[in-house]
Amino acid sequence: MKSTKDGRRCFSLAFKLKAIKRVQRGEKQSAVARDLGIAVALLARWRKRVQVGGESALREIGRPSWGQQQNVETKEKRIAELERLVGRQQAEIDFLEQALRRVEELRRQKRSAGATASSE
Numbered sequence: 001m002k003s004t005k006d007g008r009r010c011f012s013l014a015f016k017l018k019a020i021k022r023v024q025r026g027e028k029q030s031a032v033a034r035d036l037g038i039a040v041a042l043l044a045r046w047r048k049r050v051q052v053g054g055e056s057a058l059r060e061i062g063r064p065s066w067g068q069q070q071n072v073e074t075k076e077k078r079i080a081e082l083e084r085l086v087g088r089q090q091a092e093i094d095f096l097e098q099a100l101r102r103v104e105e106l107r108r109q110k111r112s113a114g115a116t117a118s119s120e
Contacts, residue, residue, distance in 0.1 A: 011038075016046050016058050023047060 015036075022032045023043065033040040049057040 013055075013058055017050075017055060019043055020047050020050055 019032055019036055019038070020043075023029050029043055029047075030040050033043045036043075046058060
């Protein structure tokens with residue numbers, strides 16, 4: 001078990017899972033918490049996270065990165081949103097390239113029409 005700079009204890013993922021499995025096997029939550037030296041509320045919070053989000057919902061020791069805090073649905077929505085944005089940008093690029101080709105073609109036609117260049 002690690003401790004933070006301010007003295008709070010940090011528990012490993014394995015520790016949390018072992019505690020939860022003991023409760024799932026039928027041991028009383030209060031007895032497991034007392035045996036491990038943790039608060040009953042903390043063990044209950046771990047159990048609820050596992051019930052709602054699976055084992056991946058529990059965090060390992062240390063501060064989680066931004067990506068770990070988001071759930072999978074949020075990440076998938078963000079990916080879809082970015083893919084749509086890339087598609088729109090590609091359509092704009094294609095349109096502008098086509099417009100540029102037309103402008104360049106018109107310039108070439110004017111030059112080849114035999115007009116003399118201005119002396120000014």
